[in-house]
Amino acid sequence: MTAVQSGIAEMTNATERPVPDSLVGAPPPSPAGPAGPEDAGRASPPMVPLPRTLQVLRVNLRQIEFVFRWRRELGEVFRTRGILAGNPVLTCHPDHVRSLFTADPALVPSITAESPLRPIVGPASVLTANGPRHLRQRKLLLPPFHGEAIERYVKMIGEVTEREIDRWPIGRPFALAQRMQEITLDVIMAGILGVDGAPARGTPEFGLRTAVKYIAKASTTRVAQVAELMNVGKEEAVGLQRRGMAILDRFTYPVIATRRAAPDLDERTDILSMIMRARTEEGEPLSDRELRDELITLVLAGFETTANSLAWTWERLVRSPAAHERLREAVRSGDGAAENVEAAILESMRTRPVIPAIGRRPTVPWRLGEYATTARTPIVMSILLLHHREDLYPDPFAYRPERWLTRGGTVRKPGTYEWIPFGGGTRRCLGAALAMAEQRVVLEAMVRRLDLVAEDPAPEHAAHRNVTMIPARGARVVVRSRR
Ligand code: HEM
Numbered sequence: 001m002t003a004v005q006s007g008i009a010e011m012t013n014a015t016e017r018p019v020p021d022s023l024v025g026a027p028p029p030s031p032a033g034p035a036g037p038e039d040a041g042r043a044s045p046p047m048v049p050l051p052r053t054l055q056v057l058r059v060n061l062r063q064i065e066f067v068f069r070w071r072r073e074l075g076e077v078f079r080t081r082g083i084l085a086g087n088p089v090l091t092c093h094p095d096h097v098r099s100l101f102t103a104d105p106a107l108v109p110s111i112t113a114e115s116p117l118r119p120i121v122g123p124a125s126v127l128t129a130n131g132p133r134h135l136r137q138r139k140l141l142l143p144p145f146h147g148e149a150i151e152r153y154v155k156m157i158g159e160v161t162e163r164e165i166d167r168w169p170i171g172r173p174f175a176l177a178q179r180m181q182e183i184t185l186d187v188i189m190a191g192i193l194g195v196d197g198a199p200a201r202g203t204p205e206f207g208l209r210t211a212v213k214y215i216a217k218a219s220t221t222r223v224a225q226v227a228e229l230m231n232v233g234k235e236e237a238v239g240l241q242r243r244g245m246a247i248l249d250r251f252t253y254p255v256i257a258t259r260r261a262a263p264d265l266d267e268r269t270d271i272l273s274m275i276m277r278a279r280t281e282e283g284e285p286l287s288d289r290e291l292r293d294e295l296i297t298l299v300l301a302g303f304e305t306t307a308n309s310l311a312w313t314w315e316r317l318v319r320s321p322a323a324h325e326r327l328r329e330a331v332r333s334g335d336g337a338a339e340n341v342e343a344a345i346l347e348s349m350r351t352r353p354v355i356p357a358i359g360r361r362p363t364v365p366w367r368l369g370e371y372a373t374t375a376r377t378p379i380v381m382s383i384l385l386l387h388h389r390e391d392l393y394p395d396p397f398a399y400r401p402e403r404w405l406t407r408g409g410t411v412r413k414p415g416t417y418e419w420i421p422f423g424g425g426t427r428r429c430l431g432a433a434l435a436m437a438e439q440r441v442v443l444e445a446m447v448r449r450l451d452l453v454a455e456d457p458a459p460e461h462a463a464h465r466n467v468t469m470i471p472a473r474g475a476r477v478v479v480r481s482r483r
Contacts, residue, residue, distance in 0.1 A: 022394070023393065023394055023395065023400055023402065023403035024392070024393060024394075024403060024412065024415075024418075025391050025392055025393070025394055026391070026392065027093065027094065027389060027391040027392055028391070029095055030076075030093045030095045030096065030368075030369035031095065031367060031369065032093070032095050032096040032098070032099035032100075032366070032367050032368050032369065033099040033103070033366070033367055034103070034107065034362070034364050034365070034366060034367070035364070035365035035366055035367040035372045035373075036367075039365070039367050039372045042367065042370065042371055042372035043370070043371055043372075044079065044089075044371060044372065044373060044374070045074075045077040045078050045079045045089050045368065045371040045373070046074045046075070046078050046079065047078070047079040047080075047081075047087070048070050048074065048078060048079065048080050048081070050081075051081075052081040052082070055080055055081050055082060056081075056082055056083055059080070059082060060464065061464075063356065063462075063464050063469070064356075064384065064462055064469075067090065067356075067357075067382050067384060067385055068385070068388075070090075071090075071092065071382075071385050076091065076092050076093050076369070076385075077089060077090070077091045077093070077096070077368045077369060077371055078090055080380075084111065084114060084359075084378050085114075085378075086361070086376055086377050086378055087377065088359065088377070088378040088379070088380045089368065089371075089373050089377055089378070089379050089380065090357075090380045090382050090385070091368050091379060091380070091381060091382070092381070092382045092385035092386040092389060093368070093369060093386075094386065094392070094415065094417040094418045095369075095417070096368050096369070096379075096381070097381050097386065097417040097418075097420060097424070098416075098417040099366070099367075100360050100362075100379060100381065100425065101416070101417060101424035101425035102425065103362070103425075105131075105134075105135070105425070105426045105427075106131065106363070107362055107363055107364060108360040108361075108362050108363075108425075109130035109131070109360065109361050109363070110130060110134075110358075110359070110360055110361075110427045111358075111359035111360060111361050111378050111380075112127050112128055112427075113128050113129070113130050114361075115128070115467060116466060116467075117300070117466070117467070119245075120245060120296065120300065121293055121296050121297040121300065122289070122292075122293035122296075124137075124290065124293060125137065125293040125294055125296075125297040126138050126141055126294060126297060126430065127297045127301060128297075134426075134427075135426065136280055136281075137294070138426070138430065140275055140278045140280070140286070141275060141294065141298075141430055142430070143274060143278075144191075144270075144271040144274045144275070145271075145430050145431060145433060145434060146433070147433050149269075150433045150434050150437045151437075152269065153187065153190070153191050153434065153437065154437055154441060156187070156190055156191075157183075157187050157437065157438055157441040157442070158441050158445065160183050160186045160187055160190070161183055161441060161442050161445045161446075162445060164179060164182055164183050164186075165445060165446065165449055165450065165482070166482075168450075168479055168482070169479065170479050170480075170481065170482060171478060171479070171480070172478065173455040173476050173477065173478045174476065174477070174478075175311075175473060175474030175475060175476050176310070176311045176314050176315075176474065176475040176476070176477055177307055177308055177311035177470065177471060177474035177475050178474060180306075180307035180308070180310045180311050180442070181213075181216065181303060181304065181307040183307070183438075183442060184302070184303040184304075184306040184307040184310075184438060185209060185212065185213065185299075185303045185307075187303075187306075187434075187438055188298065188299055188302040188303045188306075189205065189208070189209050189299070190270075191270065191271055191434065192270060192271040192272050192295065192298055192299065193205050193208075193255065193259075193270055193271075193272055194268055194269070194270025194272070194273065204251050204254035204255045204258060205251075205255055207250070207251035207254075208248070208251040208252060208255055208299075211247050211248050211250070211251050212248070212299055212300075212303070214247070215244045215247070215248060216303075216304055248296060249292065252292050252295060252296065253288065253292065255272075255295075256272075256276075256288050256291050256292060256295070257288075259272055259273060259276060260276065265277065271298065272291070272295065275291065275294060276291060298430075298431070301429075301430075301431060302431050302434070302435070304468065304470075305354050305355065305435065305468060306431075306434075306435045306438050306439065308354045308468060308469075308470040308471070309345075309348070309349060309352075309354045309421075309435065309439060310438075310439055310442055310443065311470070311471050311474065311475035312348050312352035312354065312470075312471055312475065313344060313345060313348035313352075313439070313443060314446075314452065314475050314477060315352070315454075315459070315460050315471045315475040316347075316348050316351065316352065316399040317344065317348075317399075317452075318452055318453055318454040318477055319399075319454055319457065319459055320399045323344065323347075323399060323400070323401050323402075326340060326401075326402075327340050327341070327344050327401070327447055328447055331444055331447040331448050332447075332448060336409050337444065338440075338444075339405060339409055339410060339411050340401065340405070341440055341443050341444050341447070342404070342411045342440065343401035343402065343403070343404035343405050343411060344401045344443065345436070345439045345440065345443060346401070346403075346404045346411075346414055346419070347399055347400060347401040347403060347404060348399070349419075349421040350387045350393065350403075350414075350419055350421070351387065351388070351396075351397070351399055352462070352469070352471075353383040353384060353387060353420075353421040353469070354421070354468050354469060354470065355383065355421065355423075355467055355468055355469070356382065356383050356384040356464075356469045357380050357381065357382050357383055357384065357467075358380070358381055358383065358420075358423045358427075359378050359379060359380040359381065360378070360379055360381075361376055361377070361378045361379070362375065362376070362377070362379060363375060363376065366379060381420065383420055383421060384469075386418070386420065387419070387420075387421075392418055422435070448483075449482055449483050450479050450481070450482055450483075451479070451480040451481045451482075452477045452478070452479055452480070453477065453478050453480055454476070454477060454478075455476040455477060455478055456473075456476065460472050460473050460475060460476075
């Protein structure tokens, strides 16, 4: 039995086992950072002893088993052979994470520049650029994602959610992930385009929304996964992806052209208008191509991740009766509602991070505890392994939202290098505040209004799509009743 399977088996009777004194701990320190001359004699991390092709297959099809197995056999730092050039090293120690998040960004470029997303969102979007270009794009995009700006969306998120919940069938099983996507797509489109709820038929916005949904659905097929592999390392999309992008572009450019011509462009508070008005330090506006790349980045980075994160929260909740009941009680009585909602989200993002790993390619040799890497070796931070460290999160495979609540009932702030579902440093997820706001509003409304149960009591496995990890059956549930 793998660690995850045994973890899942343990999870089902988690409430019957003794509660450790504290559910958040601290691992022993492990020095890390740019390697100096004194580190010259350090060994390179142990290599997973399998041929490259087998490793690529295992990572694509059974990533969880792969990382847990080799962590168990080789320790907290090990090397792999994959698609990425340079035999990536995996680590899961918070001190190693800290060293990469706090380093000068010039020393630790992100490997998203090499990801399969690059041909889709372009080489120059905030997600795929490195160096000064990245910092410039990030600065332009930050204001609309600031906490205060997000507050403006909370009412809209609530309205979209209530409308969606009213449509769900009662007593008939369905996959929550798709329903969550309906909400998060409306929210991201509304935020970016300033459309209230679903855009009107016949508008370029409507076309764009339909195209995004179509492409998201198509990307679940095996054919699309092969198409994705074909695009690794490419500047522009080829094959199937190229056709998909052409469909998206057919609507995206008209959306941009219409907005450029809007008479109220200067007063508009939607994200597209804000970035259209933004100027670089040299006074340059973004070109149509740049706006297109950022728009697609935000839509693609934003809606499926948030939808699947919510789906995982429910996948866990309907199989964790004690946690589900406590949350329902808190939300419906109003006593500790916000705190319990927050704790439920923090815990599902810990145990089911939608993006299971992120990486940097340091330009210099890097020390990782007892080992050192050579310059330009990619270092992958396994979020999944970090979030399941026994010394950091005792009883790591159990879903225990109470981990995040203090005795006084307040929420314990997650550690910057210990809880990293949104990554960190200068590459931290730009949409984190929006994603958290969305999850709070949607989860609260669902708990308040719905009694949900699992269609099948067996936990759902994780399926890997693009760089994400999602519930294999889409978090299937049955609504018992709605108020
Ligand atoms: C639960 C939902 C989400 C999760 C789990 C998530 C996770 C992540 C992660 C792990 C990264 C990489 C961070 C790193 O390498 O350090 C990232 C980057 C990014 N995310 Fe998200 N994300 C979510 C929602 C969103 C939303 C709603 C948006 C936008 C509307 C968004 C936009 C971005 C962008 C633009 C980047 C690139 C930032 C940069 O490289 O500077 N994400 N996200």
